[in-house]
Amino acid sequence: MYSPARNGKSVLRAVRVPHELDEQIRRLCEQHSLSYSGCVIRLARQGMEQAVNSSAGRYQSLDTLINDVLAGNAREG
Structure with missing residues (x-):
């Protein structure tokens, strides 16, 4: 069960x-x-941040990078 952090950490x-x-x-x-x-x-x-910045446009945000990594879809370089 998800429980949000009270202090943001x-x-x-x-x-x-x-x-x-x-x-x-x-x-x-x-x-x-x-x-x-x-x-x-x-x-x-x-x-x-480096992964997003060097993704040649594949990742517009950190959220899309994280989702791809967790799904096993992230690609190198």
Whole structure:
């Protein structure tokens, strides 16, 4: 059952990432004085914005990109 967040944020639980990626994120956190979650949020936002901007018009919005990714229809480059 869907329950909207009261503060506009959601909590992700137990996301498994490869050790190498975890180390890269930790280094970025230290270099930029960010919390781990703050760094992951920035990386996710930037990655999604980059995907929309480099989609050569396939995605007019982040919503269409997300829908295609979740449906397994997203294409590279």
